[in-house]
Amino acid sequence: MQKLIVEVNEKMIDLSKLGFCIKERPSIPTPERVIETIDIPGRDGDLHVEKGYKDIDITVELNFMDDHLKDRIRVVKEILLDCDKIIFSDDQEFCYMVNFTKIGDIENEVDFYGSFEVTFNCKPFSYKLSTFKFVSAIDSFRVDGYKSAPLFKITNSQGDCYFILDNDNSKKIGVNIRASVVYVDCENMTCRSDDGINLLEYMVGDFIELDKGIHRITAYGGMSKVEVMTREGWR
Structure with missing residues (x-):
């Protein structure tokens, strides 16, 4: 049934x-x-x-x-x-x-x-449910769907920290504020703390979309961990 x-x-x-x-x-x-x-x-x-x-x-x-x-x-x-x-x-x-x-x-x-x-x-699109979980984004991660509007989770931001995606300086995302956890949501175009405080004015860079393939992240400044929820859409 x-x-x-x-x-x-x-x-x-x-x-x-x-x-x-x-x-x-x-x-x-x-x-x-x-x-x-x-x-x-x-x-x-x-x-x-x-x-x-x-x-x-x-x-x-x-x-x-x-x-x-x-x-x-x-x-x-x-x-x-x-x-x-x-x-x-x-x-x-x-x-x-x-x-x-x-x-x-x-x-x-x-x-x-x-x-x-x-x-x-x-x-x-239809979305793969397994891609609604956070995975480590340091070094590399893979997108298999047609398109991804990712959600990034930055842990232990010490202020003035950022990461660059695929060695492309136009794909730079970071925050200039101390916070235990920061979420950068490229689908809803929001940047917030773990307790829901709007941090958009402290965000560095632009919201991005990810195409199918392997992506690499290089982190700079004070962040102990970067995770990504890819939320992959399939046509």
């Missing part, structure tokens, strides 16, 4: 254990590439500029059967509206990152059975 698993605040919830099952495996849209076409006089052919990918909608029909139908629906609606990721049981190594959720009308002709559609608006 196909199952839908959702993540809410880093907690995985199998909806089948709450009595909600997928009627049939939904089709997953292929992300649509956004291309800007520019006609340049004197140039053979147009200039095509890739500008990223559009979000995708994944629609799932859920069936449910329960003697306490109304109460169970209230519970699952809260879960669906708050979820951050969705995972299908036949592909549990990958997830889809949810932007927002829309819940359709609930159809139930009898008091203990019903169905409804849920549409998850998601980021364009």
Whole structure:
């Protein structure tokens, strides 16, 4: 039986254990590439500029059967509206990152059975779940997916410390402040301390994306450890 698993605040919830099952495996849209076409006089052919990918909608029909139908629906609606990721049981190594959720009308002709559609608006790619864990970034690390918007964790910043990625000075990231832990989030473009204090004004360098391949980090100044969560997206 196909199952839908959702993540809410880093907690995985199998909806089948709450009595909600997928009627049939939904089709997953292929992300649509956004291309800007520019006609340049004197140039053979147009200039095509890739500008990223559009979000995708994944629609799932859920069936449910329960003697306490109304109460169970209230519970699952809260879960669906708050979820951050969705995972299908036949592909549990990958997830889809949810932007927002829309819940359709609930159809139930009898008091203990019903169905409804849920549409998850998601980021364009599927993401490998194992890449949502921190790994050491000193020396080298590998990205296997199409694209990565990494989360860096800098431990024991002594101020005026930074690292350079792939020996490219344009890929320099650091902080000019003493802190036990600093997170630099290239997906959400934030820089914060371990207790949530905004450190963006102390950040050095720009947020980056990582392409597929091996990446190398060289650290400078006072930092005892650099870790990375690659959060790899696959098309």
